[in-house]
Amino acid sequence: MLNSLFQSRQFGLLVLALIIIVLPFGLQNDFHYDIAIQMGLIAATVVGLNLLVGFAGQISLGHAAFFGVGAYMSAILTGTYGWSPIPVLLFAAVVVGIIAFVVGRPILRLKGHYLSMATLAVGFIIYIIINNERRITGGPDGISVPSLSIFGAELNVFNDYQILGMTLSGTFLWYVLAGVLLLLAVWIAQNIIDSPIGRALRSVHGSEVAARVVGVDTARFKSLVFVISAVYASIMGSFYAHYTGFITPQIASFEHSIVLITMVVLGGMASTLGVILGVVVLKLLPQVLADFQELEMMMFGLILMLTMIFMPKGLLPTLQGLARKYLRKKPEEGV
Amino acid sequence: MSKKIFRRAGFLAATLAAGIFATSVQASDPIKIGSFLSATGPASFLGDPELKTLEMYVEKINADGGVLGRQLQLIHYDDAGDASQARNFASRLVRNDRVDIIIGGSTTGTTMSAAPLIEQARTPFISLAGAIVITEPVKPWVFKTPQSDRMAAERVLGDMQSRGITKVGLISDTGGFGSSGRTQTLEVAANYGIEILADETYGPSDTDMTAQLTRIRNAGVEAVFNFGFGQGPALVTRNYAQLGIDLPFYQSHGVASDRFLELAGTAAEGLRLPASPLLVPDSLDDADPQKAVVQNYKAEYEARWNTQVSTFGAYAYDGLMLAVMAIEQAGSTDREAVRSALENIQGYVGVTGIYNLSPEDHMGLTADSFRILEVKDGQWNLID
Structure with a gap:
């Protein structure tokens, strides 16, 4: 019975919701919240990326660029031109969706890893534009972003808010928002996975030829999921920009794309909760290792290497496997 | 067997968690100087001499009896030139480590992404980056030591x-x-x-x-x-x-x-x-008030690290000395007192130049420097 619980997707969503609710009891100060909020926003991005990498078997090396376009459009349109954040966020998502479609549609008709090359190129182009158009984007020194406002109510990390007689800090409300966004991202992703689209995607991942033989329009589904994952990145990029209040072109860089892919692979491809674990580990490690100073990068590399050698399926799938083995063994021990 | 593994994993997780979440609230004797620098990565030619300078002079000041009779404690994180890392470490410095003053930010990007947080936490912040946007318009809690571009x-x-x-x-x-x-x-x-x-x-x-x-x-x-x-x-x-x-x-x-x-x-x-x-x-005029300071810094740095001195390290030297001066003048580490002492420092002869700060000018150098x-x-x- 426990076994089937582990398999159930609703169960995963429930566990995640529980963790998000319980976590504040372990967070002692605003710095802990700060890291947790960023984890939530990045995790939602990675859940979207996982649809592409884990389920459609395609690799995007330019996802940070989509994240960056969302972030920068929010920064520029709200900051310089005074637009309202939420419409800008949606507008940016549409723009990014169109970019992804234009790039992905012709390329995804081909077999193999051509998408990674195309996204690599697009990523670099976007990064260079952001970096060089100093008058608009602030160039390499970055640009500040106004705080988020929803229907006229400003949500500033640094303010306190009176809600239902309770005084809540802006940071805590951001935590709630990030938690809700993450749950929403996971819920939508799981619905896509369980829909005919998801089944089609998995068949593409398994064998593209076989999928075609049974009548799956592989190119259509692949480009659809590519657009969806890019839109995920754009929306989270916008939220991230509003949250941190200052962004630099580094968030659109190739290195950041690699970090996002690493989160997927480390956590466990095709496991929606696994990739979230990947985000948590990769976001926590720099903080945990900060005390080791010069050894930080070495230890970081070593941990990644050992994980990939001993847990090639990723953290969560391997741990689940272990737990399952343990539960199966137990009755034998009892005998 | 698997039980053992679980127990070990639990222990490991607990140690890790303790490592991250331990907020060391001690008798708060030392004066905490926080720092985030790009000691590695593409901007390491800035961060590396800056970090070396801070380490060396904090040691030296402590050996000479500290400031206000209290030892200095340097808490440093390496942001590797990444602005979002810098922001997170600044967040950690002000919210978790609760430092008294921050000297850091090797590049304009790392400085600017950390500045809003530090401002809000009302902690004095001396940046080591160049661009004019850092101190213009003036932000009450943000200062910088290098001349602007x-x-x-x-x-x-x-x-x-x-x-x-x-x-x-x-x-x-x-x-x-x-x-x-x-x-x-x-x-x-x-x-x-x-x-x-x-x-x-x-x-x-x-x-x-x-x-x-x-x-x-x-x-x-x-x-x-x-x-x-x-x-x-x-x-x-x-x-x-x-x-x-x-x-x-x-x-x-x-x-x-x-x-x-x-x-x-x-x-x-x-x-x-x-x-x-x-x-x-050595070519400076003997009447130049900076001559002795400059010669001294060069000699001490090169003797300690056995490598050539860099002008970027000097920004950290001036930053640390300004911080120490301000704390001494304020007579405590009260943040508002230190901030207002910083902004009223006049005629500090540093390696980079002679600093005359004011509430309107949080850098204090002229082009002549x-x-x-x-x-x-x-x-x-x-x-x-």
Whole structure:
């Protein structure tokens, strides 16, 4: 019975919701919240990326660029031109969706890893534009972003808010928002996975030829999921920009794309909760290792290497496997 | 067996969690100086000497009895030049470690992304980055020690003016330093009666700038000014010599190091740039109040680390000394008292220049603190 619980997707969503609710009891100060909020926003991005990498078997090396376009459009349109954040966020998502479609549609008709090359190129182009158009984007020194406002109510990390007689800090409300966004991202992703689209995607991942033989329009589904994952990145990029209040072109860089892919692979491809674990580990490690100073990068590399050698399926799938083995063994021990 | 594994995993998780979440609230004897620098990564040529300087002088001050009878404790995190990392470490410094003052931010990007957080936490912050946006408009809690890029531009344009040059070609890199410098140069040129006839750029990793320099030469200019750092300016200098352009040539303070002379070789002969007196400690006039400070810092740094001193490390030296002065004047680590002491420091003689801060000016240097140097026989030569 426990076994089937582990398999159930609703169960995963429930566990995640529980963790998000319980976590504040372990967070002692605003710095802990700060890291947790960023984890939530990045995790939602990675859940979207996982649809592409884990389920459609395609690799995007330019996802940070989509994240960056969302972030920068929010920064520029709200900051310089005074637009309202939420419409800008949606507008940016549409723009990014169109970019992804234009790039992905012709390329995804081909077999193999051509998408990674195309996204690599697009990523670099976007990064260079952001970096060089100093008058608009602030160039390499970055640009500040106004705080988020929803229907006229400003949500500033640094303010306190009176809600239902309770005084809540802006940071805590951001935590709630990030938690809700993450749950929403996971819920939508799981619905896509369980829909005919998801089944089609998995068949593409398994064998593209076989999928075609049974009548799956592989190119259509692949480009659809590519657009969806890019839109995920754009929306989270916008939220991230509003949250941190200052962004630099580094968030659109190739290195950041690699970090996002690493989160997927480390956590466990095709496991929606696994990739979230990947985000948590990769976001926590720099903080945990900060005390080791010069050894930080070495230890970081070593941990990644050992994980990939001993847990090639990723953290969560391997741990689940272990737990399952343990539960199966137990009755034998009892005998 | 598996039980054991689980227990071990649990233990490991608990240790990790303790490591992250331990908020060490001790008897709070030492004065906590927080710092985030780009000690590794692409900006390590800034962060590395800065960190070395901080470590060395915190040790020294502690050996001499500390400040206000309390020891200094340096809490440092390496942001590797990444602005979002810098922001997270600044968050950690003010919210978790609760430091008394922050000295850090090697680049403009890392400084600016951390500044809003530090402002909100009302912690004095001395940045070591160049761009003018850091202290203009003035942010109550943010200070900086290096001269702004605008001053470098002013100093160079002033020197051109005194040589009767009115038509100038500008070439800059598209990185943060070069593009900010370019903007400032274009803005202030008119004040010196100088016209920028050519405005060319190159990528930080380009290997040949002959095309841009040819266009500049053909524009009919009387002098050329290159704003950038890293290997780019050395290549521009070499190309300049290869093309046989026989016009006065200026570089920015971004290349003011002996390493640049090595890279550019004989091509650098005759070029001028604005720089810290740290490059020519022995040619300074004996009456110059900075002479002793500069010589001292150079000697101590080189003796301790056995490597050449860098002007960037000097920014950290000045930052730390300003912080110590402010804490001593405030008589406590009360943040508001330290902040207002910082902004009223007058006549502090540092390595970079003589600082006169005020509520309107959180940097406190004038353009004169740059010395104009000329390369002669492969050596720096003090002109002004």
